[in-house]
Amino acid sequence: MENIEYVRPQDIEKRSFAIISKELEEKGIVLPKEQELVTKRAIHTSADFDYAKTMTYSAHAVGIAKKLIQNGADIVTDTNMALAGVNKKELAKYGGKAHCFMAEEEVAKIAKERGVTRAAVSMEKAAQIEKPVIFAIGNAPTALIELYEMIKSGKYRPAFIIGVPVGFVNVEAAKDLILKTDVPYIINRGRKGGSNIAAAICNALLYELRDEN
């Protein structure tokens, strides 16, 4: 076990972030102060430094998202994996709840009847939540497309969009649609992302709030 270094569990994260910071510096990458902890947590969760180049934030996105959480906003994810990853205990401190409607039987039924994706129906269902909602989309480009259509038609305005679906078909185009809206966002441009990244971004916001207080 000569290569295992004893690090106290509570110190592993700190050490990991120090390594990430050092390697970003070596690569000559300087992250904007406001975005730093969120982007670093995406790297922490994937060991993929590409996120330093592709994470894209609307103006004051991190501050806006944190304020929303502080005011009790809910989070809606598009997978149960992302839902499992969000720190729901931290979110509950401010009165927020996390939801995922994807696996609900009713959603599957409506999607089948109407010939649309479950992700689209889930977004419609989320739009009925009667308080501000942060959407954390790590999987389904159709979720972003549905949100875009609701925004464009004036039917609904999400409070915030974390748009990090991963994949090869329509993923980049769906992210580009959200970049065109005036809804505040954190988007990872390109193909990469995932449920783990969506959850990591939510948690980065939650941990910033926790550590500020």
Add this chain to the structure above:
Amino acid sequence: MENIEYVRPQDIEKRSFAIISKELEEKGIVLPKEQELVTKRAIHTSADFDYAKTMTYSAHAVGIAKKLIQNGADIVTDTNMALAGVNKKELAKYGGKAHCFMAEEEVAKIAKERGVTRAAVSMEKAAQIEKPVIFAIGNAPTALIELYEMIKSGKYRPAFIIGVPVGFVNVEAAKDLILKTDVPYIINRGRKGGSNIAAAICNALLYELRDEN
């Protein structure tokens, strides 16, 4: 919406795998036939072609893992995120169950009392399952270290290890420990991996079995 291409939901995965195959070919990468679908699903879930270079399989690993599942093996994960991602309905077809003990109060209590990680205690708990267990570790290097120690001391022998924790501290060294054992494994060498990759590998095995039958 000029850049959105209409692809039927059921065709998106097929199309994605076709793109992955084409790009692997362009990169001159030929995956061993037996490992192909598992490695491609890791790429599919991350949009990261690095997995084509770092995924490492013991001899006949995919066949061994599939046979274990067919014979009713359980799967134990080290995060609730990975647990959420594993297709438990497919697994149940063969009599297998998926478990994660990390969030159990008893595990937290024992870990605290003994000054070890919850991951280590979770592995000990999993070792008490009275049938073959496939371990799918996407997060905690200490889970792999604990499994290694149990193997080495002769206390317990996992049926199979999917070792894909992600991170910067002890992750590579913990994976190297498992590579030294004679337990069949699928390991992603290096820093990369994650709960999403652990779940994707389990699902790749399950979908191969489904599509063969």
